[in-house]
Amino acid sequence: MGAEPLQIDHARIERAVREILLAIGEDPDRDGLLDTPARVARAYAEQFAGLGQIPQDALTTIFDAGHDEMVLVRDIEVYSTCEHHLVPFHGVAHVGYIPNGKGQVTGLSKLARLVDVFARRPQVQERMTSQIADALMEVLEPRGTIVVVEAEHMCMAMRGVRKPGAKTITSAVRGIFRDDDKTRAEAMSLINAR
Ligand SMILES: Nc1nc2c(ncn2[C@@H]2O[C@H](COP(=O)(O)OP(=O)(O)OP(=O)(O)O)[C@@H](O)[C@H]2O)c(=O)[nH]1
Numbered sequence: 538m539g540a541e542p543l544q545i546d547h548a549r550i551e552r553a554v555r556e557i558l559l560a561i562g563e564d565p566d567r568d569g570l571l572d573t574p575a576r577v578a579r580a581y582a583e584q585f586a587g588l589g590q591i592p593q594d595a596l597t598t599i600f601d602a603g604h605d606e607m608v609l610v611r612d613i614e615v616y617s618t619c620e621h622h623l624v625p626f627h628g629v630a631h632v633g634y635i636p637n638g639k640g641q642v643t644g645l646s647k648l649a650r651l652v653d654v655f656a657r658r659p660q661v662q663e664r665m666t667s668q669i670a671d672a673l674m675e676v677l678e679p680r681g682t683i684v685v686v687e688a689e690h691m692c693m694a695m696r697g698v699r700k701p702g703a704k705t706i707t708s709a710v711r712g713i714f715r716d717d718d719k720t721r722a723e724a725m726s727l728i729n730a731r
Pocket residue numbers: 619620621660661662663690692693696697698
């Protein structure tokens with residue numbers, strides 16, 4: 538099942554970027570900036586491609602692996618865009634789940650694809666973390682899921698409070714990971730094992 542692909546309005550982005558360049562006192566017609574509005578439009582189309590996607594677009598492969606214990610993919614590189622300042626935040630996501638009684642699992646790469654569906658949108662880290670967990674619960678119907686995201690926000694590093702290196706850690710636990718301390722602790726020890 539796939540959603541209608543989102544139509545990013547390149548011409549509109551180009552007009553807006555030209556306006557911003559004028560507003561900061563730049564000359565959008567100088568050589569180096571001539572192609573910038575079109576480049577930004579292409580970059581935004583990629584950065585915000587997740588707006589046109591739904592979790593089912595990512596979790597396309599579900600099969601019976603006869604495995605009903607924890608599956609955890611750690612250190613999934615994540616690049617997203619802070620919706621407050623439209624600058625990047627980046628880090629890693631750890632995504633785990635325990636399959637349901639039918640032993641249904643998804644392809645490992647699909648967990649990383651799911652992360653991207655939500656990362657490639659204007660985001661706050663907390664919502665992105667919850668959305669990944671909720672989508673996994675909805676599509677895979679596992680016994681539970683855990684999502685932990687560790688990220689550095691450029692809006693806190695390069696501007697504003699200027700604290701490079703500060704890490705924000707968010708987590709979302711559902712099902713058995715919420716109800717059972719031992720299961721959650723097992724996942725956290727796997728996530729933190731270096
Ligand atoms: N909770 C949360 N806050 C975020 C995230 N990304 C950015 N922020 C914060 O959003 C807040 C926006 O605060 P405002 O006071 O409206 O904006 P601002 O004047 O640019 O704030 P400063 O960044 O402190 O200069 C800031 O504290 C950011 O650090 C996020 O993913 N989650």
